[in-house]
Amino acid sequence: MRNSKPILLVEDDIVDAMTVERALGDLEISNQLTHKINGEETLEYLRSDSNETPCVILIDLNMPKMNGLEFLRLIKADETLKEIPVIVLTTSSEEQDVDESFKLGVAGYMVKPIDYEEFLEKIRVIDSYCTLIELPNRG
Amino acid sequence: MSLMRNISIRHKLTAIIMLTCAVILLLAITVFIVWAQINSRHNLIRDLSAHAAMIGDNCKAALAFEDAKQAKETLSALHVQESIVFGCIHTPNGDVFASYYRDKNGTTTERVDREVDISKIPKDSHIFAGGLLTVSKGIVLDGEIIGTVYLQDDMRRLHSALVWDIVVAVVILVSVLTIAYVLTANVQKLVSGPILSLTESAARIGKGELNHRVKIHSNDELGKLGESFNDMAQKLKESYTHLEEKVRRRTVELSSANEKLETEIVQREQAQKMLEERIKEINCLYSLSRLVEQPQITFEQILEKMPDLIRNAYRHAETTCIRITFDGIHYQTDNFEKSELSQYAPIKVHKNKAGAIEAYYIGEKGKNGREPFIEEEQNLLDLVAERLSGIAEHKKAEDKLAIFRNLIKQSNDCIFVIDPEWGRILDVNDRTCESLGHTREELLKTTIKDIDESLTDDSSWQQLTLKLKLKGEIIQEGLYKRRDGTTFFVETSLKLVSQKNESYIIGVARDTTERKQAEERQAGLIEQVESINRELRDFAYIVSHDLKAPLRGIKSLTQWLSADYADKLDEKGQEQIKLLLSRAERMHNLIEGVLEYSRVGREKENRIQVNLTELLPEVIDMVAPPESIAITVENELPTVECEPTRIRQVFQNLLSNAVKYMDKPQGLITIGCVEDGAFWRFSVADNGPGIEEKHFERIFQMFQTLTSRDKFESTGVGLTVIKKIVEMYGGKIWVESQVSKGSTFFFTMPKQEMGVNKNAKLKADIVS
Numbered sequence: 001m002r003n004s005k006p007i008l009l010v011e012d013d014i015v016d017a018m019t020v021e022r023a024l025g026d027l028e029i030s031n032q033l034t035h036k037i038n039g040e041e042t043l044e045y046l047r048s049d050s051n052e053t054p055c056v057i058l059i060d061l062n063m064p065k066m067n068g069l070e071f072l073r074l075i076k077a078d079e080t081l082k083e084i085p086v087i088v089l090t091t092s093s094e095e096q097d098v099d100e101s102f103k104l105g106v107a108g109y110m111v112k113p114i115d116y117e118e119f120l121e122k123i124r125v126i127d128s129y130c131t132l133i134e135l136p137n138r139g
Numbered sequence: 140m141s142l143m144r145n146i147s148i149r150h151k152l153t154a155i156i157m158l159t160c161a162v163i164l165l166l167a168i169t170v171f172i173v174w175a176q177i178n179s180r181h182n183l184i185r186d187l188s189a190h191a192a193m194i195g196d197n198c199k200a201a202l203a204f205e206d207a208k209q210a211k212e213t214l215s216a217l218h219v220q221e222s223i224v225f226g227c228i229h230t231p232n233g234d235v236f237a238s239y240y241r242d243k244n245g246t247t248t249e250r251v252d253r254e255v256d257i258s259k260i261p262k263d264s265h266i267f268a269g270g271l272l273t274v275s276k277g278i279v280l281d282g283e284i285i286g287t288v289y290l291q292d293d294m295r296r297l298h299s300a301l302v303w304d305i306v307v308a309v310v311i312l313v314s315v316l317t318i319a320y321v322l323t324a325n326v327q328k329l330v331s332g333p334i335l336s337l338t339e340s341a342a343r344i345g346k347g348e349l350n351h352r353v354k355i356h357s358n359d360e361l362g363k364l365g366e367s368f369n370d371m372a373q374k375l376k377e378s379y380t381h382l383e384e385k386v387r388r389r390t391v392e393l394s395s396a397n398e399k400l401e402t403e404i405v406q407r408e409q410a411q412k413m414l415e416e417r418i419k420e421i422n423c424l425y426s427l428s429r430l431v432e433q434p435q436i437t438f439e440q441i442l443e444k445m446p447d448l449i450r451n452a453y454r455h456a457e458t459t460c461i462r463i464t465f466d467g468i469h470y471q472t473d474n475f476e477k478s479e480l481s482q483y484a485p486i487k488v489h490k491n492k493a494g495a496i497e498a499y500y501i502g503e504k505g506k507n508g509r510e511p512f513i514e515e516e517q518n519l520l521d522l523v524a525e526r527l528s529g530i531a532e533h534k535k536a537e538d539k540l541a542i543f544r545n546l547i548k549q550s551n552d553c554i555f556v557i558d559p560e561w562g563r564i565l566d567v568n569d570r571t572c573e574s575l576g577h578t579r580e581e582l583l584k585t586t587i588k589d590i591d592e593s594l595t596d597d598s599s600w601q602q603l604t605l606k607l608k609l610k611g612e613i614i615q616e617g618l619y620k621r622r623d624g625t626t627f628f629v630e631t632s633l634k635l636v637s638q639k640n641e642s643y644i645i646g647v648a649r650d651t652t653e654r655k656q657a658e659e660r661q662a663g664l665i666e667q668v669e670s671i672n673r674e675l676r677d678f679a680y681i682v683s684h685d686l687k688a689p690l691r692g693i694k695s696l697t698q699w700l701s702a703d704y705a706d707k708l709d710e711k712g713q714e715q716i717k718l719l720l721s722r723a724e725r726m727h728n729l730i731e732g733v734l735e736y737s738r739v740g741r742e743k744e745n746r747i748q749v750n751l752t753e754l755l756p757e758v759i760d761m762v763a764p765p766e767s768i769a770i771t772v773e774n775e776l777p778t779v780e781c782e783p784t785r786i787r788q789v790f791q792n793l794l795s796n797a798v799k800y801m802d803k804p805q806g807l808i809t810i811g812c813v814e815d816g817a818f819w820r821f822s823v824a825d826n827g828p829g830i831e832e833k834h835f836e837r838i839f840q841m842f843q844t845l846t847s848r849d850k851f852e853s854t855g856v857g858l859t860v861i862k863k864i865v866e867m868y869g870g871k872i873w874v875e876s877q878v879s880k881g882s883t884f885f886f887t888m889p890k891q892e893m894g895v896n897k898n899a900k901l902k903a904d905i906v907s
Contacts, residue, residue, distance in 0.1 A: 015692030022699070062684060091687050094680075094738075114691045114727050116698045 006032040008054035010042045010071065011089075012063045016112065020058065020089075023116075023123040031055065039066030043074060046081055054084060056107075056130050061090040061097055069097075072104040083136040087126060148334055152327040153320070160319045161312070168308035175304055179297050183272060184265050190220065191276035191288040198228055199278055202236065202286045210237035217241075217290075224271070225291035227257070231284055257289045270294065333361040337368060349376040416454060420519045423452035427523065431530055438534045442470045445523065449496065452519055455511050458502025465494030465531070476501055480510070482517050484524035488531045496524050553648040555582075559604055559635060562586040562594070565643065574650055576622035587646070592618040592626060607635045607644065619648065628655040679737040683730045690730070694723045729842070732856030736841065739863045744782035751776035751786070755810060758787055762794045768806030770794065776812050777819050779888050785864045786888075790823070792857040793884050797825035799853070800846075817890055818870065824883040830876040838874065861886070 011017045036042040061068035075081045085107035093111045201209035217223045227238035262277040271291045278286040333356050340353040353365040426448045446461040453459040462471035480500035500511040553571035567582050588594045612634045618626045631648040701716045797808045811822045839862045842855040865872045865886045876882035
């Protein structure tokens with residue numbers, strides 16, 4: 001990634017979280033990975049001033065307590081948080097979910113591949129995206 | 140005058156002539172006498188005045204000298220004139236200066252007495268008084284009146300002249316009248332003679348001597364009169380003769396007319412009798428009509444009353460009996476018994492004999508061998524029979540109609556008639572009253588607008604009638620209001636009918652409350668089923684989804700194990716890791732299959748017109764068949780209304796199956812389409828391995844594969860998904876196949892979008 005801001009991962013599945021962590025390691029992406037397991041916790045984290053604003057949020061849709069779409073709705077309604085690019089990383093390939101996510105202003109939507117190699121590929125794309133695309137930078 | 144009327148014309152003529160002469164003469168004589176008298180008077184006055192003047196002149200000297208004696212002498216000279224009986228001279232102061240008298244004997248005397256006061260007579264004038272003429276004359280000397288002379292005459296000359304005149308007049312009168320009479324007596328014969336003769340002739344003709352004629356004496360008016368009279372007598376004779384002839388003829392006519400009249404009277408009497416008979420018959424028929432008109436009367440009641448009515452119409456009612464037989468039942472008069480003398484008329488209903496009327500004569504046989512029954516009575520029987528036939532037919536028809544009416548009356552549907560202009564209710568059946576809670580009378584005062592909730596304003600009513608006029612019939616659902624304000628659902632059929640130039644709307648309304656409730660129940664059930672289905676779908680989705688996550692975890696971890704610990708695993712270990720990964724992969728596919736299946740019908744897409752000719756090349760590209768397999772589209776494909784993703788899925792799955800299982804070196808896959816009624820029938824044929832007939836059904840069930848999954852990696856979901864899609868559109872799918880030769884998959888799609896085919900969809904959902 002171009003900047004050194006942390007990457008925020010919202011994922012309840014520990015294996016999936018491990019996959020992301022492993023992929024980041026394999027791709028030698030040095031940004032810190034912050035892992036939250038649901039929307040509520042993530043919001044709390046984001047709203048706390050002591051925490052650094054992440055450069056990108058990777059979010060699963062299917063989560064306990066507050067699912068991804070609900071989280072998206074809240075974050076996009078929040079003036080201070082809505083600028084943060086969010087990329088959906090989910091098992092759902094439902095069109096409805098895709099539509100809904102983009103309506104809520106996500107920066108990207110990725111279906112988790114079952115194959116790790118493919119997964120690696122996707123993370124590489126996310127990295128390229130975040131590197132090549134100008135993102136709002138509020139320090 | 141009455142005297143004149145009675146005397147003869149001859150005397151009348153004489154009298155007239157005489158009278159005329161007398162009157163004329165008298166008039167003439169009178170005028171003459173009066174004239175003579177007047178003349179005489181004038182002469183007398185003049186003479187006397189002359190005498191007075193003369194005396195005055197002679198006495199002037201005497202007066203001047205007042206010599207009375209002289210004056211007296213002058214006056215005495217008057218004695219020459221015998222008629223002067225008195226004379227005197229007055230002085231201007233009125234004193235008598237001198238006077239002279241003559242008495243009756245002619246002797247001159249002193250005046251004794253005089254009736255006339257001469258002093259009052261003015262100077263120079265005269266006066267007739269006391270049978271005397273008195274004259275005064277002033278004596279003037281040198282312009283001064285010195286005295287006045289008065290003379291009196293006894294008018295004896297005048298009187299004697301009058302006497303003479305009268306005597307002469309009488310003599311003339313008598314002579315003239317005598318001559319006139321003689322003349323008249325002769326002359327009048329010329330006039331009165333013919334008149335008398337005419338009178339006599341007229342009298343004779345008047346007495347009847349019509350051949351008598353008047354003798355014509357002259358050519359004058361009387362002659363003409365005589366001729367005319369003769370003509371008249373001739374004419375009279377002629378008309379008399381004519382009249383006599385006429386009278387004779389008239390008498391003949393009259394007597395013949397009289398005879399005729401007598402004949403007519405006889406005929407009239409006969410006719411009267413016949414008329415009475417006819418009246419009896421008419422009465423019978425009239426009574427029948429009256430019976431029929433009674434509203435509640437039955438045909439049987441009519442038949443019961445008829446025999447007596449018919450019998451009364453017979454001439455010999457007392458000795459006649461009647462029997463009516465109808466449908467095997469007898470209706471007869473009390474005196475019924477059969478006899479040889481009878482009349483008979485059949486009663487037919489719709490040309491089939493249904494009964495008969497019989498009449499029997501039960502009295503003694505008529506005199507002179509005459510039949511007791513007459514033809515008219517037979518005619519009456521025929522008429523009554525015909526009428527009864529008609530009534531029977533009518534009653535039958537009425538019974539049928541009554542059944543029909545009953546059908547309407549008791550119908551379970553509300554049936555009513557309304558007028559198309561204002562919507563007034565004209566008639567209703569019982570059910571309508573029951574359903575609406577109104578009485579019939581109340582309903583007949585209301586309009587459909589008061590009842591149908593959808594017709595509360597005039598514009599909706601006008602729209603409805605307009606629609607009715609265009610279409611003739613409308614079937615619609617609505618809400619009817621009961622009397623108590625509650626409402627109920629109805630399905631109404633309104634039909635515009637014309638009868639006898641008038642239009643009516645006939646309405647049939649069915650209370651659909653129960654059906655509505657059933658429909659609501661059904662809708663509820665469908666809703667329930669749909670909700671269960673939804674839950675199931677969601678369940679399938681969630682389960683699949685939730686299954687996928689750990690599966691992916693398993694796979695990732697396995698891969699990491701194989702990568703991170705490759706040096707620690709032997710070949711067998713590696714092989715097992717590989718199998719573990721492939722099984723995880725298969726499980727992943729199965730889950731994807733389930734997800735795909737649950738997605739059909741769950742994810743809604745807009746139905747649009749899809750041109751399959753354009754779509755198919757894209758699908759073929761996606762399937763990406765190897766070069767050894769040729770996919771051809773046999774004919775032009777239609778455009779169908781559907782969700783593009785779904786139709787794509789159908790073709791894609793069928794084609795990829797055909798490609799996947801192809802066992803021939805030259806694969807041939809053909810896509811075709813034909814019309815099949817309201818459907819398009821598509822076919823996808825291949826020359827692959829074919830399917831045994833026993834599997835024809837199985838292949839469409841989920842997870843059913845015909846080959847080992849280790850040989851052909853397959854989920855067994857593809858055909859199940861196709862089946863679900865096709866059935867969702869209301870189509871069918873089936874397969875025809877010959878083992879080792881190939882298979883043909885057929886499916887149908889409706890040409891027209893069938894709308895929301897709930898049942899088909901439901902079926903499809905339940906299957907899922």
